[in-house]
Amino acid sequence: MTLGLRGDELERLRVAVAARLGLHFDDTKLDDLDAVAAKRLGALRHVPAGVWLGRVEAGDPEELAFLAERLTVGETYFFRNGNDLRAFAEVVVPARLAARDGERRLRFLSAGCSSGEEPYTLAMLLQDAPGLAGWDVSVRGVDVNPAALERARAGRYGEWSLRQTSAEARARFFEGTDREFTVRPAVRAMVSFDQRNLVAEDPALWTPGAYDAIFCRNVTMYFAPEVSRRVVDRIAASLAPGGFLFLGHAETLRGVSGRFHLRHSHDTFYYQLRGAGEDAVSGAVAPRRAPAAAPPLAAAPADPGWPEAIRAASARVAAITGGASAPGHSATPPPPGGPLQLAAALDLARQERYADALALLAARPLEAETDPDALLLRAVVLASSGDPAGAEAACARVLALDELSAEAHYVMALCREHARDAEGARNQDHYALYLDPTFALPRLHLGLMAQRAGEREKARGELSRALALLAGEDASRVLLLGGGFSRDALAELCRAELRAAGGEP
Ligand SMILES: C[S@@+](CC[C@H](N)C(=O)[O-])C[C@H]1O[C@@H](n2cnc3c(N)ncnc32)[C@H](O)[C@@H]1O
Incomplete structure (x- = not known):
């Protein structure tokens, strides 16, 4: 209206x-x-x-x-997302200390700082960081909202802003009554605030190589993708080589920038600017989708883990759905060379003609591949042909070209599980889900792994989320990575496993 x-x-x-x-x-x-x-x-x-x-x-x-x-949405509080902050204190600060040893100077930026809780939190952590005595350390908070900045400069907060602040931190970094908390002068002296628009041209904010780490959490989620790309380009230009970037949990650089390495520690994800000698990678351009032309993938050879689970579940699913779980497909191998050959190899693998599939693949040396989509297809064929080591090598090549490929991390998870490395498999699934929270297959994989480990509650959680995501899962991704199952069959598998875990589908 x-x-x-x-x-x-x-x-x-x-x-x-x-x-x-x-x-x-x-x-x-x-x-x-x-x-x-x-x-x-x-x-x-x-x-x-x-x-x-x-x-x-x-x-x-x-x-x-x-x-x-x-x-704008100004929601924020002190010590927000403790995992990011532990990574900051234990990984970022020591790394930047080593990098800036000559200058003994560190600069941090909170871009979209709202009413100041985030930059003050960073200053508090820096006060506690070992090895910074005698260093020139400062945090700059910028925001487009002048009213929020006024509150930030005043440095006075209510209980709600301190809802994640420990009693010890309250005592150390704040003074005042139990209704109003004022940030102590030693912390305030490290922080400055500026009204700045991240979207505007602003050379004074984005000085090349100026910052050691930038926190831009829960800001780009309100931006259109092309605006995020522009802002992240500026962030990249104004970080020192090897500098760090933290985004909010709902934000990733997938499809936004290829100038960063993805880092994972302390149960959180963050980014590190590539070094001066490293090229940007193709993740800058657009989120990778599985190639649309890929034919359905075979159920994998009998082996413990996911392929086995898929195979074992196949009969049950077929019974439940009253038919075959994978759509039928027959292919005649095309002449060697070109992406069609990879598609044909996939189709051969689906028919369990692994030797033929591998013979087709052998015509294309892995080293010659520079296309992440073609490499991903190869990884899938190799995985379903019973060559997880080859698949893993192909995935590693995809990730070298596009570190933010959720699909490659997922196939890597399957390979890790095949190698009986459950921890590694879960880790790779979590990478895939961080990069694309709408990706149903790693959720399903995590659910099945939890089920096999007897972790029924976890299995129920993962399987119900997988079920919800499957409805919107990208069709080409289901074709390429769905283990030979249609979307409906995967959903039925999810429901059956959910029931087996004591859940209500
Ligand atoms: C949800 S708050 C995030 C606060 C803090 N980073 C955190 O994660 O707790 C988002 C902030 O981004 C700011 N913002 C939005 N668009 C902006 C722009 N174009 N330039 C600068 N700040 C902006 C808003 O004013 C708001 O204060």
Whole structure:
């Protein structure tokens, strides 16, 4: 329902807010945008909507500040996501200390700092970091919302902001009563605040190589993908080589940037800028999808683990669904060379003609492959042909080309399980899920592994999430990676395993 603007005016506002603030409003949120416009036009009284829109489009600072205050989400608190903070204290700070030993100077940025809890938290951790005595260390907090920054500069907080702050940290870093907590001067002296728009050209903010680590958590999730890409490019340019980037849990660099290594420690994921001599990789361009032309993959040879589970479940699923679990397909091998040959190899593997599949593959030396999609196909054929070591090598090549390939991590998980490395398999599934939380197959894999380990509650959790995700799973990914099962058969497998784990599908 339109309150303040006509449809075409609302569209102008949506475009201007995306261009000026990076904020993306989809159709379901247009009413919020309209309500904010109505409020502003009401306060401005005689300014016509068209004139006001012109000001917003031109980037009038007063109007952008008003919109930033009303349209951004400022939710934050001290010591948010302790795993990130432990990784910061135990991995990032020591690494940067070693890297900056000559200068004895460290710079950190909290980009989208809201009311300041995040940069103050970093300063508190830095106060406790060993080896920093005598170093020049500072944290800069920037945000587009001037009202939030005013609260940040005041440094006074209520109980809600300290909901994850230990009694010890409260005593050390805050003073005041039990209703209002003020950050102690020693911490405040390390932190500065600036009103900055991450979306605007701003050479003074993005000085090349300036920062040792940047926290940009829970900010890019509100941006359109192309805006995220631009902001992350600036972040990359302003980090020192080997500098670190932390994003929020719902944010990844998959399809956004290939300039970072993905790091995993302390049960969390973060990024490290590639070194000066390392090239960016292809993950910059777009999230990788399994090649659409791939034919269904065979159920794998009998072996413990996932392939076995799939095979063993096959008869049950066939009985439940009243038919064959995998769609029928027959192929005649095409002439050697080209992606069709890989597709044909997959099809041969599906028919359990592994020797033929491998013979086709042998015509294409692995080293010659530079296409992550072709390599992923090869990995899948090798895995289903009973060559997990070869599959793992192919996955490693995919990941060298595109470190953020969720699919390669998933196939790697299957290989690790085949090698009886359950921990490694789970780890790889978690990489895949971090990179693409909508990916159903690693969830299903984790569920089946938990089931086999007798962890019924965990199995129920993973299987029900897999079931929910399967409905929206990418069709080509089901074809390539679904172990020869159709989407429906995989869903039925999930339900059957859920029931076996004592759950309600
Ligand atoms: C949810 S808060 C995140 C706070 C903190 N980083 C955390 O994770 O706890 C998001 C912040 O991003 C800021 N923001 C949104 N768009 C921005 C932009 N274009 N430039 C600078 N800050 C922006 C918002 O004003 C808001 O304060």
